[in-house]
Amino acid sequence: MSWRDTQNAFATAVRDPAMDVPDAVGPRGSGVPVARFNVYRNNSAVSLTEAIADSYPVVRALVGEDFFTAMARQYVDGHVPSSPVLIHYGGSFADFIEAFEPAQSLPFLADIARVEWAWVQAYHAKDCDSINTEALQAANAEALPASRLTLHPSLHLIQSNWPVVSIWSAHQIEDLEARQTALSEIDQAAECGVIVRPEFEVQVQLVQPPIRQLLASFQDGATLGEAAEALEPDDVGDFGGMLSYIFSTGVVTAIGTATGAEIGAAINQD
Amino acid sequence: MRPSTSAKDAPFEVALPRRAGVSLKPEHYNHILAERPDVSWFEVHPENYMGDGGPPHHYLAAIREHYALSLHGVGLSIGAAGKLDRDHIGRLKALVERYQPAQISEHLAWSTHDDGFLNDLLPLPYTEETLTTVCDHIDEVQTALGRRMLLENPATYIVFPESTYEEIEFLKEIVQRTGCGLLLDVNNVYVSCTNHNRSAEDYIDRFPLSHVGEIHLAGHAEDTDDTGARLLIDSHDRRVVDDVWELYDRAIRRAGALPTLIEWDSDIPTWPVLFAEAQHANAILAPNGAQQSTKPASHELA
Known part of the structure; x- marks a missing residue:
């Protein structure tokens, strides 16, 4: 298997916790170390969720920690950053919130997210x-x-x-x-x-x-x-x-x- | 700008002060500028300073006026099979030109895949194929930046049975082929060796210390895997443990004083806690040829 193929399988499994651990990994002769592979899954998903949380503190305060984490995690699952510069990650979070069924009782939430995104972009602007x-x-x-x-x-x-x-x-x-x-x-x-x-x-x-x-x-x-x-x-x-x-x-x-x-x-x- | 063959065999020329530095965090900007604490250098993730302007650049520029700087990247994805991101190299080059860091470094890992950036330092097998890929990528970065970089040994949670090189042999081969230096992360050594049931002392003893331009020390989290075996996680969110200090002491006694970073990236402590960790490192460096402080004794520990 080429490194590219192995990397593809690894990346796909990092993104999808329901998948089996890729065949290419594991200590010689032992079983599948799911908890070990899960460290990578967790690091990736949790750190990206935290990046969203850092940019949207008022949305977080309005919906509470648990609701926010679940919502942001779902966003992260569907939106991989296109660049390692996370300052610019999460610009479509407001649109996501607008369509997020459990947040419909707070119809202003998406626009709050737009204010917060504008704040972050203004902070880092030229x-x-x-x-x-x-x-x-x-x-x-x-x-x-x-x-x-x-x-x-x-x-x-x-x-x-x-x-x-x-x-x-x-x-x-x-x-x-x-x-x-x-x-x-x-x-x-x-x-x-x-x-x-x-x-x-x-x-x-x-x-x-x-x-x-x-x-x-x-x-x-x-x-x-x-x-x-x-x-x-x-x-x-x-x-x-x-x-x-x-x-x-x-x-x-x-x-x-x-x-x-x-x-x-x-x-x-x- | 590719370094000459003779340069590749030579020991790495240490560029940072041979004393302790610490991770630069926004929580400490004002304190650092107001008090000018007696640390010799700061390190940042360049990705956090890739915005166009604003307070991050203001603070970094102000602090850079008084301290040496190291740029420690997390986004180049040196170990990925695909091409490096030219835009990202360009952004890094712009920062290097603007802030003139004493040192730049990256990881033996990958973080970007076809789909995007996964924001974690993911592992690779150590094979002829990946060796070629990693070396090509390091050549590309060093050529673009016109300087040598350091490559850091990773913290890993799994291994690839297909690997044909041991990690240290793989790193030595990279140094030989590219002329880059190494960043020895002692906590990563401890984490990886514990996770894979190897001797961390043996790893330190076999590490090519003459090619090391910087050392990292950090805290880690403890967990267990499915079988109940110890599983350490490189978390950068707490103090350095005693076992890691002992490994560090072992490395420094062999190598002499080296620039040493206290790396702390989440659950950022108050300044005195971070500073005390730096002082701990300085105490180990002092009898081994550390540079003298260039600053007046400070009242930081008070």
């Missing part, structure tokens, strides 16, 4: 300096409508039918009694969130829906003018205020200077 509201004030007002914003590499947007930003934030309170109080005061409303790490700490902020909408437009490459136009009519009036807020959160790293032709086109549109 470092980049932000520009502040002064940069906005200093920008050529005439050129602004045709300008594009470069957003921070750590930025993630959250849109949920559930108050997931509030639930996540409450779980950052270490005192359990205070956490319980905070949780009991949350309105059962839809929420939008901005997750970004302008400097050292990941910020998770509850924002009004048009703020998220603007940032989503900027992410798609819209100019300031195009992003303003896409807003609901009621929201347009506060565009300047919202833009200032966006700059104050550190999510903008550059204002792309519009060319003369772009400025002209933007003015003609108006």
Whole structure:
């Protein structure tokens, strides 16, 4: 048997505890050492389950240790990491939770997982300096409508039918009694969130829906003018205020200077 | 960049300080930066620093300013039958260039299969075929990184009856063919020898210590197998046991002082517990030619 074939059989048996121990292993002349082979099965499954647990502490707190371990183990059984860099392992856990029958009584759980995944990715994202509201004030007002914003590499947007930003934030309170109080005061409303790490700490902020909408437009490459136009009519009036807020959160790293032709086109549109 | 034949026969040139180092864990970042404890070097798994940015890089860069560094990989899958992951080698090379570690090392094991990464150090049979595979992979890594690496003896729970080499002979052959050095994990020796009913003292006595560039010490868990036989599991989650300290002392008395890592990867202890383990290793290294501390005596044990 080639090493490749032996390795295939070994890997398959590590992944599937119901399988027999592969023929290629075992001390000479003795029986099949299932407990010994199980060390490898256990190391692999448990360490990957722990990797998921490390990335999703609030989901874990919400469902409890036993439920979480069973759920994460089932996820791990169906999702082998594609790379040894486990920082990026578990990105489909939210989708898995959404379809996980025993978790249906917590319909917000998948969106909590999305917040946590965004947090981990923001934590490890490329470092980049932000520009502040002064940069906005200093920008050529005439050129602004045709300008594009470069957003921070750590930025993630959250849109949920559930108050997931509030639930996540409450779980950052270490005192359990205070956490319980905070949780009991949350309105059962839809929420939008901005997750970004302008400097050292990941910020998770509850924002009004048009703020998220603007940032989503900027992410798609819209100019300031195009992003303003896409807003609901009621929201347009506060565009300047919202833009200032966006700059104050550190999510903008550059204002792309519009060319003369772009400025002209933007003015003609108006 | 393949090392010349003469370099392959030469003893490994030790690059890390010949004193104790410890695993660098996020739990201890702030303490280390604030107190600059008297350990000589730190070791990390490069895979934990393969994100694009953020606090892990900030801390590693800050700590690297004051301490020597070792990168100890768990993701190259040197022993796998398939090709090495070029992307992963590229990520490792970027870290090596950024942090200029004194030493890099990997395991005589595999962790990646066609389906993906299993996150455990899995064993291989020791045959002509696997010897060629492992040596080709080490050549590829050393060429890509432009430097020699260390290969660590594994902790194993099963053996392959098809093996035609003993582990030590297999390792010696790898050193001869690739010019790499060895990382002697004394706890792995104890775990494997206990599990396979062999003499750990004999293993240590026969190990080619002149090719060793680093030693690992760690704790292990005790279990039993289906037949009630002792089954030790390499867990890196507790103190080093007395038997392993004795084996370590045996190796150091023969080899002289070597860079020694206290490896602790889960159930991370408070800093004083980890530091005391490092001091224990330093006490064994001291009469055997350890480098003197370059730092003022610290108050860590208080």
